[in-house]
Amino acid sequence: MRMPLFRGMKRWGVLLSALLLSSLLLAACGENSPSILNPSGPVASKEAGLFWFILIVATIVFVAVEGLLIYSIVRFRERPNSPAPIQTHGNNTVEIIWTIVPSLFLFVVLIGTIYTMFGLTSFSSSGRPLQIRVVGHQWWWEFDYLNENFVTADELHIPVGTRVEAQLQSNNVIHSFWVPELFGKTDVVPGHNNMSVFQADKVGSYRGQCTEFCGLQHAHMNFYVIVQSQDDYNAWVTSQQQAAAATPTDPNALAGQKLFLGSGGCQGCHGIVGVNLQDYNHLKGGGDATVLVGPNLTHFGSRRQIAGGVLTWDPASCVVISGSDGQPKIQNPGSCGLYQWLHDPQAVKPGNDMHIGTLTDTQIAQLIAYLESLT
């Protein structure tokens, strides 16, 4: 009996169109997500090149195999009174051809991959390489500038066109360090120091993400790489190297500092150089990772990401005003990320290490006034 071929093809056509349309719609959802296909540095460019190379090889194989398959289905479909097809089982020539040809394709992919892998860290740069230590915590990133001698969190500033050599360390579980537009994934393994070498060729802000499941808040372990001109970067480094003011001038900030330093206060987990830390070396405790549980807050006011990128810190959204009782409070707590964090960190990011008692709105406003002063 003859197959209703045309009707079948029409159905497949509809299905294929629906799939293509839905993939277009889904692609639009991710317009704010960083993509490896949008490289902004030599390492990411080489990796994207390898992706396209493998895609082209795979497409040639796909089109050839599926083309032959469809041709065979149509050309050799069953017809009335057609004889049994010729049996080719045990044909050595055919067996050898379909073993060697796919192996050749895989070999081409292997050569391309090895060539890219070994050339990944060879690229031209200006100036001396920047040496940093990246420590994966549960669940935030610490960036230790080894030669400049300061430590920061959640935001990695680098100068444009400079080679960055990042030592990757963890004192807890396995994380993975990835900035899609700058470099591929490298695992951050406790007891085994890995390395990630990269460079950014365009000024801008690049989102990074932990990409190895590391516990409850793995998805909330983001960070940003802020790529600056050499002059802007130098100015930023100079500001980071300075200790915080021992005594803030604003009365609310001063009250916030007292809370920070109070018994059972924030200083049990956080450090501020010039306040409860003599210098950054005290933060490191002479060892690899910091001795403190939480991020150091020495220049917190200059950062824009908090709590591993779950919330943003924007002073304009956290205006401290004087309430009807004369006490300070936050004008619009709903739009202030830092208020939400200090109000209930476990609600924002369940399972994180920040276990604090309930703070009053006045205390939160004082702490925010203090943290804002730490630029």
Ligand code: CUA
């Ligand atoms: Cu750290 Cu996932």
